[in-house]
Amino acid sequence: MPAPNLLNRYTRPMEGWWRRNPFYLWYMLREASCVFIIAYALVLLCGLYRLSQGEAAFNGWLAALATPRSIAFHGITAMMVLYHAWTWFKVMPKTLPFIHIGGKRMPDAAIVTSGLAAAVVLSALLFVLVWSGRS
Amino acid sequence: MIRRSNKPVFWSLFGAGGMVSALIGPMLVFVTGIAVPLGFLLPHDALRYERMLALAHNPAGKLALAVVISLFLFHGCHRFYHCLHDFGIHVTAGMKAACHGFAAAGTALAVYLLLVIGF
Amino acid sequence: MQVIQADVVIVGGGGAGLRAAIAAAERDPSLRIALVSKVVPMRSHTVAAEGGAAGVVRGDDSLENHFDDTVSGGDWLCEQDVVDYFVAHCTDELVQLERWGCPWSRKEDGHINVRFFGGMKVQRTWFAADKSGFHILHTLFQTSLRLPSISRYDEFFCADLMVEDGKVRGVLAIEITTGEFFLFEAPAVVMATGGAGRIYRQNTNAGIVTGEGMGMAYRHGVALRDMEFMQWHPTALPGTGILITEGCRGEGGILVNKDGYRYLQDYGLGPLDPWPRPKAMELGPRDRLSQAFWHEQQKGRTIDTPKGQVVHLDLRHLGRKKILERLPLITEVAKTFMGVDPVVSPIPVCPAVHYTMGGIQTNVRCETSLSGLYAAGECSSVGIHGANRLGSNSLVEIIVFGRVAGDSAAQHARTVTASHGDSIRRQAEASAQHLLSLLGQETGERVATLRDAMRDSMESGVGIYRKQDAMQATCETLAELRTRYRGGVRLDDRNRAFNTEWLTAIELGYMLEVAEALAHSALQRRESRGAHFRLDGYEERDDERFLAHSIAHFRGDGPPLIDYAPVTITRSAPRTRTYGGAGKKAEMT
C-alpha cells in the first residue's frame, strides 16, 4: 500500500459556532449590546438636536420618550447595558497587569468588586444629581 | 516586518466608551428612558427644557454630553464590526471605515449642535 | 522514500536530545542537525519529572559529597571517572538552564533554592516547584527555537538504524502523519530515546517510554549494559502508577503501614528522630524503600485496596499552607486520580517501575562501540547510576551528557566524509519493506495480547525481588513471546496515515528484545546489589565475582549473550551501604 502523498485533511466549518456552547451565546449577547448602545447614543443625539430647535421641539422628544414603544426599547436597552457593565467589570482583571500590595497579588475578585463599586457609586451620584433638580 | 495595527486608536475609544457606559450607562438609560418618562422614582420634569438647556450651555455640561454621545458611538461601532466578523462576514477596510466614520460623524454632529446651542 | 541529508541526527526530543541538539548547533552552526522525535519535543517524558535536579551549590556541600552519594547509592557499580566528570559539570549545566530562563524556585533574596532528595547528605536538589522536568524541557525546547540549524522532524518514528562497515550511516524513520518512510543520512547519530519502563505493567513512565531506541542499537550489535537494574519508585499511585514525588518526603512526609507505624525503622533506616534528616527513614534510597514495602506486604502489614496492596504517605502534619505551596501538583494529582486530598488524608501508595538504570553502553564521551553512534539520557548507560540511581541525578544527567553527546557527535560529523547513499538506500528499502509487511498480516495475535503477557511476566520474574526459577520462567516466556511475535501480529488498522497501532507493533518487537536482555542479565547476576535483589541464596553483594557490569549482546532470534566488564574504581572502594543510624547494620533480608 503506497503512502498517501497529499494528505486529505478535514476542518470543521465555523458555521453557527456560537450555538455550540452556552459560553459563546453569552459572549454574543455581550457583543450584541453594542447595537443598543449605539441606538441609545442616537436617541441622545436626537434629543440634543431637538434641544437646539427650541422648547416645543424638545418637549416633542420628551413625549416620544414616554410612548410605550420607547419605554419598552429603553427597558431592553437598560438590561443590555447592565449586562455589558457586568461583563465589562468581570473581565477587567484580564486587562490589567498583576497588582502587588504588600508583596501579595491583588485577587481578581477584588478588582471586579472595585469596578462594580465604582459603577454603583457613580450611578447613585447621577441619580441624585437628576433628582436634585426637581422643581 | 509585521504591519502595525491601527487598532490602538479605535480600541482606546472603544475602551473609554465601554468604561463610561459600564459605569453610568445602565443608570443613564434608566433615568432618561424609564424613570423620567414614567415618573417612576423621578419626577416627569427632571429633564425639562430649561434644565437641559442650562446643561447644554454650561461648558462642563457640554463636555459631558459630547463625551457620552461620542464614546458610546465609538464603543458601539467598534464592537459592531467585530460582531459582523463573528457572524462570519468578511469585514473589509471600507466597512471598518464606515463604522468609525459613522461614530465620527455622530461626534461631529453632537459638537456642532452644542456649538449651535451656544454658551 | 524521501532522503534527508544531515550532519547529525538526534533521535529523541526529550531533555537529552534537545540538549544535544543545542550543543551541536552551538558548537558548529554550519552543521545540519536533524532532531527526530516520535512526539513533539515538549511532550517527551522528561516533562513528567517532578522532584528536581542535583547540583552542588551550598557552602556545606562539595563535589566529593555528590560523588560519594552517587557512588554509594549505585552500590559501587558506577564508573567513578565518569561520575567525577558528571558531578563537576552538574552545577554549570543547571546555571546554564537558568540563563536560558528556567524558573527554578528561589529564596527570598533571589538566589536559587535547593532541597533534600533521597540518599543525599546535603541539600542539593534544584527544583522548579514540583514541575522541574516540565520547566527543564520547555526551557530547552524553547531555547532550541533560537537555533536555525536545528531542523525538527516532529512525530517521526525512528524505526531502524542504518549501519555499514561498522559505522552508523543514518536512521530510517516513519513520518507518522502520512506513514511515509524517510531516510536520514548522516555520519553521526545520537540516541536520546529515553527509558524502557513500559516493558513492565505497574510503572510511573509515560506511554512513549518503550525502549525501542535501546532495541535498535542492540539489534545492530551495540551492547546493553547493566540492564538488570530497574529502579522501583516506592511511592506511586496504585493502578495508574502515577508518581508521587520524593519531594513529598523531602518536605517531611512520612510512610506508615496499616497500623500507622513508620515501618522503615524496622529495615535499618531509623532511628526516627530528628526528621526530616538526610539519607535516613523516608529519605533512604529508593531500592531500600521499595524492598521494605515488599517485606511489609509479606508480613501482612500493608493495606488492602481494590487496586492492590498499599501503604500510606502522610503529609498532613506539614499543614495546608506548606502542602499547597511546595507540593501543588501532587495535591492536585492525588485529588483527581485518587480522590484523596493530602491536606486531610494520607495518600495510598505502592512501588512501581520508574527508571531504567542500564542502557546503551557508552564511554564518558557518550560514544558507543559503533562508530558514529552516540547515546545520552535514560536510554544510555554512561556509567553514573550503577546498580541504583540517586534521585535527581537523571534530570541533570540528561543535560550534562546531552551536551557531551551533542559535542562529540558534532566533532565526529566534521571529521567524517559523507557516504554516498546507494547501499544505504537499499538497506533502508529492505528495512522499510519488512516494516510494511506488518501491515499486511492476515493472521496473528493482537499487539495488546503479546504486550500484556510480556508485562506480566516481567513483573513476576524480574520484579523488586528475584528468584532463579521465576527469572528462568520469564526468560522462557519472553523467548516464546518473541517466537509468537515473529509468527505475526494482526492489526485492525491497515492504513498508512497516522497508524499508531502499526507503530506499537514495531515498538513491541524491540521491547521484547530489550526485555529479554534485562531478564537474562538478571538471571546471570548471582548476587544482590542495588536494585537487583535476589532471595534464592544470593542475598549478599558479591564483590569477588560481580563487581562488574553485565553486558548483553544481541544474538538474533536466540537469547542474548551475557558477559561482564570491569568497573572503573578510582577513589572509592566498595563499602557496605548503610543508611539511617550510623553503622547500624541494614537488616534487609
Next chain:
Amino acid sequence: MTTTRIIEIECQRFNPQTDSEPHFQSYQVPFSEEMSVLQGLQYIKDHLDGSLTFRWSCRMAICGSCGSMVNGVPQLSCHTFLRDYFPDKVRIEPLNHFPVLRDLAIDQTDFLAKLESVKPYLIPDTEKTPAQGTYLQTPQQMDEYYQYSECINCLLCYAACPQYGLNKEFTGPAALALLHRYNADSRDAGSAERMEVINGENGVWGCTLVSYCSEVCPKGVDPARAINQNKINSTKDYFLRFLQPRGGK
C-alpha cells in the same frame, strides 16, 4: 467501588485515506470509578478497535498530548473522568478549529509556527557565562511571569477561541501567553523585539476577549489576561513612538 459499569463512548472517526467527511462510531466500554476518558479510549484501542487513533503520553495532565472535545468542551482526556458522564454517553471529537489528520489527532504545526514567531526564549541584555552564576530573581519577580510559564501547549485554548477558528492568522492564546511570559521575566530584555508581534493585526488585536480560553485552560495560565494587558502596552507603544525619536520601547 469496583463495580463495573458500561458507558457508551462515541468517537468521531476520520480516515484521510478513505473519508472526505468524518462520522461517529459508538463503543460500549466497561469502566470503574477512577477511569479517565483516556483510559476509556485505550480500552477501545486495546480490546475493541485497534484503528482508533488518538495521542497520549503522560496520562497525568502534563505533556499536553491528549486534548479533545469531550461533549463539546475542550478537555485533556487523561484528566476527565468517565464517572462524571455516566449514565449518559460521552462524545469525543478532535479539538475544534484544527485540521483533523485522523480520528482525534489534529494538526498542531500551525501552533508550533506561532510559538516560534513570538521568540519564546530569554533575550538577555548581555550574554554571560555559567561561571558568572545565575541571575538574581526574587519570588515576587517570579510571580510576574510564573503562571504564564505553566502552559503545557495542550491547545485547549485554541479550540476554545472562536477568533482563532474564524481567523487562522491570529497568533492565539497560548503563544501570546508565552510571549508575555518572557516579556514579564525580569531577566529578559527582548520586549522590544516581541512588540512587533503584539502590535500586528493578528497579535493581541486579533482577540476580542471572549475569554473562554482562560476558562478551559487546565493549568490556570489565563492567556486572556496575558493578551489583554498587552493591548494597553501596544496602545502605549503606538502613541509613545510619536513622542520619542526612535519609536520608544
